[in-house]
Amino acid sequence: MNSIDRYMARLxxxxxxxxxxxxxxxxxxxxxxxxxxxxxxxxxxxxxxxxMLANLLPEYLGLGIPIGLMLGCLLAFRRLATSSELDVLRxxxxxxxxxxxxxxxxxFALAILNLAIVGYIQPTSRYNYEQLRFELRSGALGASIxxxxxxxxxxxxxxxxxxxxxxxxxxxxxxxxxMTKDGTPVAVTAESGQFLRSDDPDVIIFRLQNGTLVxxxxxxxxxxxxxxxxxxxxxxxxxxxxFRTRGGKNIERTLPELAVIGRNxxxxxxxxxxxxxxxxxxxxxxxxxxxxxxxxxxxxxxxKRSTSGLGIFLSIVMIVTYHKINEFGQSFGSGGSVxxxxxxxxxxxxxxxxxxxxxxxxAYVPGAQPIGALEKAFEKLTKAIGRFLPGRxxxxxxxxxxxx
Numbered sequence: 415m416n417s418i419d420r421y422m423a424r425l426x427x428x429x430x431x432x433x434x435x436x437x438x439x440x441x442x443x444x445x446x447x448x449x450x451x452x453x454x455x456x457x458x459x460x461x462x463x464x465x466m467l468a469n470l471l472p473e474y475l476g477l478g479i480p481i482g483l484m485l486g487c488l489l490a491f492r493r494l495a496t497s498s499e500l501d502v503l504r505x506x507x508x509x510x511x512x513x514x515x516x517x518x519x520x521x522f523a524l525a526i527l528n529l530a531i532v533g534y535i536q537p538t539s540r541y542n543y544e545q546l547r548f549e550l551r552s553g554a555l556g557a558s559i560x561x562x563x564x565x566x567x568x569x570x571x572x573x574x575x576x577x578x579x580x581x582x583x584x585x586x587x588x589x590x591x592x593m594t595k596d597g598t599p600v601a602v603t604a605e606s607g608q609f610l611r612s613d614d615p616d617v618i619i620f621r622l623q624n625g626t627l628v629x630x631x632x633x634x635x636x637x638x639x640x641x642x643x644x645x646x647x648x649x650x651x652x653x654x655x656x657f658r659t660r661g662g663k664n665i666e667r668t669l670p671e672l673a674v675i676g677r678n679x680x681x682x683x684x685x686x687x688x689x690x691x692x693x694x695x696x697x698x699x700x701x702x703x704x705x706x707x708x709x710x711x712x713x714x715x716x717x718k719r720s721t722s723g724l725g726i727f728l729s730i731v732m733i734v735t736y737h738k739i740n741e742f743g744q745s746f747g748s749g750g751s752v753x754x755x756x757x758x759x760x761x762x763x764x765x766x767x768x769x770x771x772x773x774x775x776x777a778y779v780p781g782a783q784p785i786g787a788l789e790k791a792f793e794k795l796t797k798a799i800g801r802f803l804p805g806r807x808x809x810x811x812x813x814x815x816x817x818x
Contacts, residue, residue: 418503422516425493430486430520437478442467453550462546469543472536477737479528480703484729487517487710492725495715510711510777517707525703532696533669541660571649583608588622590647601628602647612648620647664692672696687754691747694758695740702736702762705769712772712784725785736765 449463491513494500503513564574576587590602604625612619627640660666667675667689675681675689709732713725739761747754772784 418508419516422490422513423520425490426486426517426520428486429489430482433482433485434475434478437481438471438474441474441478442471445470462550466543466546469539469546472531472539476528476532476536476699479524479531480699480706481730481733483521483524483703484706484710484733485726486520487707488714488726488729490517491711491714492716500715510773514707514711517710518704521703521707525700528703529696529700532699537666537668537671538660540663541666544666585609588625590620590622592649596632598632599630602626602645604645610646618649620649621645622647664688667692669693669696683750687750688748691744691754691757694747694754695744698740698758698762699737702765705766706733708773709769712769712776715776717783728785736761 446463446467449466450460453460453463491500494503561575561578564572566572571590571592574589575585578585584606585608586606588602588604588607590600590604592600594600602622602625604622606624607620607622610619610621622645623643625642625645627642627645628637629640630637661671664672672689672693676686676693678686681689709729713729716722716725740758743752743757743761744754746752747757775782775784
């Protein structure tokens with residue numbers, strides 16, 4: 415790799431990494447608030463939020479990596495063009511195709527990474543995320559005890575605590591009502607208490623101090639009342655329903671699993687079509703990354719004497735639009751009305767033809783600019799809007815007064 419390639423690699427690396435970090439942070443922050451609200455509503459531990467966000471990160475990277483690659487290459491060529499370095503490189507005989515050597519190296523490496531994410535990592539992480547949601551709703555992760563409120567543990571126990579100190583190690587003002595194994599009710603009040611582990615993983619010990627126990631025995635109409643200084647109350651942990659196995663949804667299946675189901679004659683027609691659609695959707699998303707360096711050149715090099723950022727905006731719009739079209743194609747392919755190959759690779763062919771035409775215009779047609787007409791229209795629109803701005807109107811009025 416010569417000095418020019420190393421220079422291109424540095425120009426691409428900075429915006430690429432920055433875009434990935436910023437997009438991931440924005441998506442995580444947006445989801446974090448909803449997850450905190452969900453966990454607080456379900457009464458689960460706060461630590462589960464970070465585990466859920468970690469399992470959502472591969473899903474965000476599946477779209478963030480193509481956008482990062484696109485903006486990294488686009489901003490690199492834009493900087494070369496606006497600083498006239500691109501003219502110098504073209505003047506010494508370097509073509510656009512030669513300058514795309516490093517961008518395609520980035521595209522190849524990131525495409526392999528994205529294939530591993532959407533093909534193997536994302537299905538597993540998505541399943542783990544759904545499992546955490548299920549366990550949180552069922553209470554298998556443990557419910558947080560809210561001070562001053564009645565907290566239910568399953569259907570056989572209710573607990574209320576007046577005060578908690580030392581991060582829950584010292585509890586006071588305790589009321590417990592539970593059902594024993596033989597179906598008799600027990601009510602306990604105590605001044606203080608502490609949760610302790612037991613040898614049985616399905617049972618936890620609640621050590622109570624200075625309290626009263628009321629036990630209603632089936633064989634006696636009069637309840638038994640016991641006053642104690644220290645009493646160990648064994649509490650059986652509730653049994654929770656097991657979560658389903660992975661693969662309940664196509665998003666939880668890896669690429670080889672989707673390929674096997676799509677070719678399995680014993681599977682139902684619906685499973686085959688949905689699996690084929692999901693398989694081709696992921697492959698089409700990864701394959702489109704090899705078109706992004708070409709699109710970056712076409713949109714990143716503005717017309718002469720222009721510093722408009724229209725190409726940046728248009729690049730993001732094109733990537734997101736293509737992604738949404740692929741999602742619609744996956745839905746149509748899953749329904750069986752359109753073959754998944756046509757529904758997914760048809761839009762890819764159109765998108766590839768558009769990108770290749772745009773690259774051909776800027777690389778091989780002298781003086782051509784793929785978005786030249788849009789640039790002119792955007793410039794006129796910007797000037798028209800600027801005339802109606804308050805600051806602009808004041809400047810024009812002062813200019814007219816000075817001329818008069």
